[in-house]
Amino acid sequence: MECPSPSPLDYFAALVRDDDSLSLTEAAGAIALAEYPGLDLAALQTELDELAARLRRRLPADAGALQRVRALHQFFYRDLGFGGNVNDLRDADNSHLHAVLQRRRGLPIALAVLYLDLAGQVGLQADGVSFPGHFLIKLHLPLGEAVIDPVDGRSLTRAELEERLEPFLGRETRFELESGMGLGELLGDYLQPASGREILARMLRNLARLHREDGDLLRLLQIQQRQVVLEPEDWSLRRDRGQTLAALGQTEAAIADLALYLQRAGGPADGPRVAAQLAALREAGPPRWH
Structure with a gap:
């Protein structure tokens, strides 16, 4: 096999x-x-x-x-x-x-x-x-x-x-x-x-910035997946990936990333905003197709 x-x-x-x-x-x-x-x-x-x-x-x-x-x-x-x-x-x-x-x-x-x-x-x-x-x-x-x-x-x-x-x-x-x-x-x-690892992180940041500015969410997500793999304890990367996932309609994965960010980031300044986004995603549930 x-x-x-x-x-x-x-x-x-x-x-x-x-x-x-x-x-x-x-x-x-x-x-x-x-x-x-x-x-x-x-x-x-x-x-x-x-x-x-x-x-x-x-x-x-x-x-x-x-x-x-x-x-x-x-x-x-x-x-x-x-x-x-x-x-x-x-x-x-x-x-x-x-x-x-x-x-x-x-x-x-x-x-x-x-x-x-x-x-x-x-x-x-x-x-x-x-x-x-x-x-x-x-x-x-x-x-x-x-x-x-x-x-x-x-x-x-x-x-x-x-x-x-x-x-x-x-x-x-x-x-x-x-x-x-x-x-x-x-x-x-x-x-x-x-x-x-620091050099790779900078290369990935360059690509993430480029795809974000171009509004190319699918390519941005591919880079963010690698950022999370490379720096698994940089919780801001989970937040960023979660927000991209949310924009792509991948609600369950987005909720997991945003919840982990709030749990592990230690009271970040953007905590209230991310918590509100997380609550809205949970309330909306998975996307409905008509």
């Missing part, structure tokens, strides 16, 4: 179950299975491995870290032509690794995942940085760390990083800065390496 293949959601859940065994490239690639269920993820990794092999052939065995970085940037940005998709930022394929690999265009975070894979395969130590507004990469080099923009590989100065950070600071933080606290002291907190 043949065992049925796991669903795309089950497959993603298996990939992200354990942080120790989580493969960022494979799990990030698997996000696209929500939209491309027949996607061959093995082919994605094979293509990356072949690119890494081509890059390694350019490097002498004793190549230092800086020589490896220069070769990687020449190969990734100039020879292969990877960069941002400035012509269509709202294309969901900007977040799908297989499409970014084919088109050489994508969001900074998707470019970063591909960059990190190749960097690791040529012996470089690099991390993703979940910087506000624009995902970054931190390279660990013998003489120190370099923070680069994954869109073009440019190394960013401290002044440039501070300038990018300032618009995202809250009123209280701005007051502290005006009172004498240096922005440089704060910057380090925003340059900490992001875990694989």
Whole structure:
């Protein structure tokens, strides 16, 4: 008897179950299975491995870290032509690794995942940085760390990083800065390496925001299913999924999500509003078809 293949959601859940065994490239690639269920993820990794092999052939065995970085940037940005998709930022394929690999265009975070894979395969130590507004990469080099923009590989100065950070600071933080606290002291907190789970969460948030703004509830629900699997104790994700389920007429599942949110979120500020929505769903019952 043949065992049925796991669903795309089950497959993603298996990939992200354990942080120790989580493969960022494979799990990030698997996000696209929500939209491309027949996607061959093995082919994605094979293509990356072949690119890494081509890059390694350019490097002498004793190549230092800086020589490896220069070769990687020449190969990734100039020879292969990877960069941002400035012509269509709202294309969901900007977040799908297989499409970014084919088109050489994508969001900074998707470019970063591909960059990190190749960097690791040529012996470089690099991390993703979940910087506000624009995902970054931190390279660990013998003489120190370099923070680069994954869109073009440019190394960013401290002044440039501070300038990018300032618009995202809250009123209280701005007051502290005006009172004498240096922005440089704060910057380090925003340059900490992001875990694989944090990178995947940001990729999913990008897609969820896009589908929500487009009013595409079915595609939004597919992403929210993965968000809940990835971060099962972020109860706000249950609320968000519950509200999408309610809008799609899946009342029973919506009630379960919203009830769990109210039970576990610890008295959230939107509790009364969500409780009223939950009561209305329970009173209305399942949708009636005429």
